[in-house]
Amino acid sequence: MSKAKEQKMNEKYPTLPKTPTGITGLDEITGGGIPKGRPTLVCGDAGCGKTLMSLEFIIRGAIDFGEPGVFMAFEEKTDELAMNVASLGFDLDKLQEEKKIKLDHVHIDRSEIEETGEYDLEGLFIRLNYAIDSIGAKRVVLDTLENLFSGLSNEAVLRAELRRLFHWLKDKGVTAIITGERGEGKLTRQGLEEYVSDCVILLDHRVINQISTRRLRIVKYRGSVHGTNEYPFLIDEEGISVLPVTSLKLEKPVSSERIRSGIPALDKMLDGRGFFKGSSILVSGTAGTGKTSIAAYFANQTCSEGNKCIYFAFEESPNQIIRNMHSIGVNLQQYVDEGLLKFFASRPTLYGLEMHLVAMYKTIKKFKPQAVVLDPITNLITVGSVSEVKSMLIRLIDFLQEEQITVMFTALTLNTIISDQTDEGVSSLVDAWLLVRDIEYNGERNRGMYIMKSRGMKHSNQVREFVITDKGLDLVEVYLGPDGVLTGSAREAQILHEQTGEVLRDYAYNRKDREISRKRKVLEAKISSLQTEFESIEEELNKVSQEEELVKQVTDKTRAEITQRRGEKG
C-alpha cells in the first residue's frame, strides 16, 4: 500500500531531461535522446560508426535543434572529418564559419613528447573550455579520448584527469558523447565505462555468413527506460538510421475498407469485395505458378486507382518484371513514369536481413505507399534462417499494419514438399493466404488456386483454375466430374464431350417423338378401319333381322288371311 503510494509520488518528480540526438530511430529507443548535461559513452570496434554517430549528433544538434557543438577529434584531422561528412550533405566548414560547430583536432605525437615530471591535463580543459565558450556550445564530442593513453604514458595521471574531465563536463552542463574503442572483455580498452556511468551505447559490426550488419545496443541508461534489444542500423547517404522495429504492442488500427486485388474473379471469391486495407496477403505456390503475375496485377490495380505502391523485387530486375508483365497485358511502365509505382530491386545477399528491413522501412517511410509487394520472400532465406526471416517479417508486417499499408508477399514452395506449413512460417501471421498449385493431369500442367484463409470475411472454398492468357489473368471454375477435378484441356474436352452428348440426345429425342406420332397415326388408321368393319357387320346383322321380321309379318298376314277364308266357308 505504502509502496504504491511512493510510486505515485515518484511519478510526479520530473523525469530525466534528455537531449535529442536527431539520429533517426535512436531517440525512439532511448525515449527521447541521451541524458542532458551528462556524458554518454559510445563504444565499439573499429569501423562501426562511432565517429559518424557522434559527428551526426553534433551536426543535427547545430542544424535541427539550434544547439552549437564542439567536436574534439583525437584521431582524424578536421579537414578529413569535413570530407567524411560532405558525402552526407553536410558542410562543416560553413557550419564552423557560422559558429554553430567548432572542430578541434588534438594532435598527439609520441615522438615529439618527453615526459619530464608531474603534469596534468589542464591544457585540454582550457582548450575545451575555450572552444565551448567561444560558440556557446551545448553539445560536446570527444572522439576516441583513449588516444591520450597512446600519447601519454602516465596512466595514473590520465585516469585521475579523465575522472576530473567527466565531472567538469557535468558541471559545465554540456551533453557530451565520448567514444571509445572496444577492448577485450571490456566495453572500452581503457575501461572508460567506469567514469561514464549514465548512458553507454555499444555499436557492433558483425559478419555472419559473409554478410555484415551493424547493430546498436544500449548497454545502460540510468534513470530511464530504454529499448534493450540489439537494433540494426544503417549508414547511408543520409547518415545513420536506427530501426526500432519491434513494437511490443498489438494495438494496431484496423480498417474494414476493402482493396481490390486486380482480378475480378478473385475479388468475387473474397466476399465479392477483395482484401481488407492494411492487411497482409501471402501468395504461395510452386515455381512458375504465376505468383509474380498476381503480385503485378495487385500493383497495377493499386496504381490504376491513383494510389502509390512499392514493389520490392528480390529476384528479377524492374525492367524484367515490366517486360514480362507486358506479355499478359499489364503496363506497369506508365505508373513508374507517373511516379505511382516504385521498384526497389536488390539481391538478397546485398546485405543482411536486418539491413533489408531497415532499407525497406526507410523506403516505405519516404514514399508512403498504400500497398507494398515483396516478391519473393523465399529468397531472403539465403541470408538468414527460417526463424530469422520470420522474425523479420513479423516486424515488417507490424510496421506496415501500423501504417495501414496493404502488403502482398509471394513465397515459393518447393515441388517436393507440398506442405501447408512452409512459407517461412509466416502463414499464421498473414491475414489472407492464396495458394496457387500445379495440377498435373493428363499430360499437362495447369494451375489451380484457392484461398487457404482470409480472416474476417466470407470466402469461397472452391478450387478455381487460374488461367494466364495474353489478355491477363482470370479464374475459371474447374470441372468437377465423376473423374474428379478437371482442368485445362481436359476440362475443355469434357465440356466439348458434354456438348456433343447433348446434341445427340436431342436428336434421339426427336426421332422417338416422330416414331410415336407415326405409330399413333397407324393406330388411328387401324381403329377407323375396324370401326368401318364393325359398322358393316352391324348393318348385315340388321338386314337379316329386318328380313326375318318382314317374313314373319308376311307369314302372319298370310295365316290370317287363310284363317279368314276358312271361316267364310265354314
Place this chain on the structure above:
Amino acid sequence: MVEQDPDYNGLDEQQSYILRLFVTGASPNSSRAISNLKQICETYLKDNYELEIIDVYQQPMIAEREQIIALPMLLKVFPSPVRRLMGDLSDTEKVLIGLGLKKY
C-alpha cells in the same frame, strides 16, 4: 631568425635556443616547472637561450594553436626537431635529452 648572441662561444650551435614554457597560473606544477627550467637553462644554456613563459589561462586560444594538452609543457621551437616536454621538468636527465643537450 634570431640574432646571434655576441657572448656565445659554443662549439656546435651558432644560434640560441628558443624555448616556450606553457604554464597554468601559479599552480604547484607550474611553479616547479619554472624554477626547474630556469635552473637547467642557467646551468646548461647560459645566456644562449630565449625563454618565453606563457600563462595559458590568460590566452586560452593559444592552447588550440599550439596543440596543448598536458601542462606544464616546454616547447622547444629551435633548434629542430620540435620537442614537447611535458611535466614539471623535475627529471633533469630527460629534460636534457629532450633539449638535445644529451644523447641517450
